[in-house]
Amino acid sequence: MDIDGIDHVEFFVGDAQQWAHFLCFAFGFRVQGQAGPETGLPGRRSLLLVQGDIRVLLTSALDPEDPAAVYTARHGDGVATIAFSVADTRGAFETAVAQGAAVAEEPTVLERCGARVVTASVAGFGDVTHRFVERTGDPEEFLPGLMEMVPSTPAAQEPPLLAVLDHAAICLPAGELAPTVEYYQKVFGFSQIFEEFIEVGEQAMDSKVVQSPSGKITFTLIEPVVGRKPGQIDEFLARHGGAGVQHLALLTDDIVGTVKTLEQRGVAFLQTPDTYYTELEQRLGRPELDLGALRETNVLVDRDHWGEVFQIFTQSMHIRRTFFWEVIDRHGARTFGSGNIKALYEAKARERATA
Template sequence: MAAYLSRLHHISLHVTNVDKIAYELVSKFKFNLFVARLTEKSKQLAFRKGAAVFVVNERPNKSPLELNGVTLSTGRGISPSQSEPGWTNNIQPGENNDKDPNCLYDVHPHYPVDTASNVCFEVEDVERSFKSLRNLGCDFLVPPTEVCDEKGLVTYSVVKSILGNVNHTLVDTSKYKGSFLPGFQEVENVAKSTESCPITHFDHITYACPRRCTPQVMSWYERHFGFQRFFIDSNEDVDEGYVLNKEGIGLRLTAMEYWKCSETGIKLPFTDRKQPDCKFVIAESLPEQGRNQVDTFLEQHRGPGIQHIGLYTQDIVSTAQTMGQAGVHFFSPPPAYYTEVGKQQEMEDVGYDPQMLSQHGILLDTDLRQAQTDPSCQTTDTQKKRYLLQVFTKPIFSEDTFFLELIERRGASGFGEGNIQALWRSVQAYMDTERAETEAQGENTTQPQNITPEPKHCHNA
């Protein structure tokens, strides 16, 4: 029996330069640091925007108390590097008697590059989920474990996924009344972002995987967590997924969702019926068009994993403008996208100025294809037209392996099949430029590893 999931609790990042990522999440992406856990050998900071929570963990490949040549004091918080000005000087978590040097609610991955590697889910019963998944043959990195403080008790376990270094923490917080999790202390004297940036939750998570691995990954999530297929395009082939195989882009995208029971079709008994959902997208390259950004990710990341995460915003224009002014860099789609036949009219029909969208690199896609087959979508009322807007940030890790996407949905539940080619082409152009510059500088001195293994290699031990 599968271990059905209630909601997405948080996503963990493991990075070398905690100061840099912390600074960018707060100053550029307008997240708020709200709790921290600092011990002699572990540093974990949690950032929140709406229901979206990132936990940033320090990768243990340097001295636990030294980062970029700066000695850190767990009693006084984080000392920033010179490139991240002094807001981090004020990080002072409350009194913390936690002596456990380990990484709570996760494991230290000992991974060679910065990575987003743990997607934590809330479940109703950790012990029952553990037994079900163990009977199905899952590997557990942490067995059911209890952590408590004066505000209650939390039980969690960590299961290894089939895809690269991705793990899943399963956590039950029903007996906890604190602001986050036991072991984390509320942070004092840190300025909160007050700028308008209406991000509410994680919209989707995209995995990059080797060729021919998608069916195996889909099957694993369906069997173990009750995921079911979500069709990106109304004409998408059940077996092949959404395929983009032209003009230099060879890409297969397949999506899945987790809040419905695949066996009975019933919805899970959420505590909060309004809890937003989060979809998962699997991306793999196709050989016909040669090397693309998925291959680049697999090489730079040293294997499959989380390539990007979509942040849902209620106003993508104001969010992109605020982030852009704060220093976030976005991918620029080809200029022809905004002038191609029908696209300009499509944007104006739902009330947007194409030139304004172009300034921010925002793409817009309406459900025109669905309107051709679904009479209920055929309307001239702007308020009832289904559409979405998207824009990608440039990578936030030094290895160019991970980036964020802003997405605003107006009734559209897919991923903008009309935008996919423009989005991925702009990302690929950036990757090609970065690779060429690296090679020109003589930094790429090793031969690329094999990035198209057989399906059995989807699970990187």
Template sequence: APVLPRRRAPGDAPLEAVAAPDGTELFLCATGRPGLPDWRADFEAAQPPTGTEPRAGTEPGAGAVRRVDHLSLTQPWHQFDEAALFHRAVLGLRPQESVDVADPYGLLRSRAVSTDDGAVRIVLTVGAAPVDDTAHAQHIALAVDDVVAAARALRAAGGTLLPIPANYHDDLAARFEFADGELEAYRELGILYDRDAHGEFRHCYTRTVGRVFFELVQRDGGHRGYGAANAPVRLAAQHAARGLTGG
């Protein structure tokens, strides 16, 4: 893959990027390696003014974001297989099985590519027909230790969570047993839940802004999925929210 041209200011780290088939720019960065420029210098947070108090809910704690769990990138319908091949050949990510998910616009096809240890995860999605690709947004999933605390902190900071229909949590109550008050918190915050032989998966979403939304993810016990069982519920909720806002 050819290196893309990029304009740099004098103090910028020399970050190089290549383009994926859908045009996404992938930057190849060194982190803490002696003799190589560290990309983190370009993103150092500015110091807050003297005497400024941290905003409520932003202090590091149980709901703090730990890392990026995965990215979900919508692909042009004719480049889905090419995208999987690109991520395998260029980044060494191993493709997983494709999954078809029910969507208000038709079937949505999804395939994850990841490293063997799950440290890098990318989910590639595409509609089943050559329709307008802007119907599906991209999203960034952030790993947290406590999704309930993280969701409450996000809401306290002014963020808006995606509302989930009440019948989803009614169904959860029939399928699983929860600790006292646990399911009520999920209803309040729009948290979705899944469980398999490896562990548990709790997650919730922000509303979509433009073509991007965020997901908060809590993995317990070695769960390595992406909540595919909950995807139709999330997609329907996003479709309903889009209709309410006219977006």
């Protein structure tokens, strides 16, 4: 199966306009398309947001029976679809189904003015699906015949703060980690590239990372350890109503500058204890970025065989305190070291303690 990368991520949300306002004002996305009954999309409204190579589709239901309404009633706002860019949708769909994937949407062809998009969907984890997307013709057309594209403005030509989706972190119920890894290996041809057992006090979790052959799609899969004190993964599963995307990581090439800009626009990040930075050089040596700047912005750092990775996590804006964002900057690092995963776990534990 020839999966290139992530075509887009679709959120099912109660109010797409409200989400779009925040993501555009605070994170620097811009609206590139809009769809609804007036454009030929019945029962729902969607807004397409773009920044760099990141495409986010926000969808709100107009019909209480629409899948978007069913999803938000159970899970609240969240990631419903992670779409894969492929050269041959029908071939990818047939291969996935033959390998055991459940059908979510049969292949559909959308065409307009020379642009052609073929889509089909299969089950992923929990209620999240994967949409295969094959595109030919005008690259600006997102859903030909169903979405009205919005002309670019001069502001759209400014350099983006955020470049691509680096990875998605996914929480799974206990006992589902190994079967989910096997599913992505068998159905989509992903490989397991990392695993880690994390202990923080009386809490513990298992994590495995799977990645597409292209290296452009990475999922960090996490499950709680049975018999340990319930922690943030258990909390997510209870509030979300099962497996789901806990966060999406947005890649930048200047994390200090990006964090300062986002904070000025109202994005709230998790705070890091000052002791983290006083002990940092002893733990890892002197980082490539200025220690004072890291301390000022609360950015975390870890190292692997190839280099360093810098990251920070936003506070959750979700009413259920489930989904949040990560901003990440890779200086050669390719993997997810134990320090990164443990830092996330401890950072969320600090947020829970002060909630």
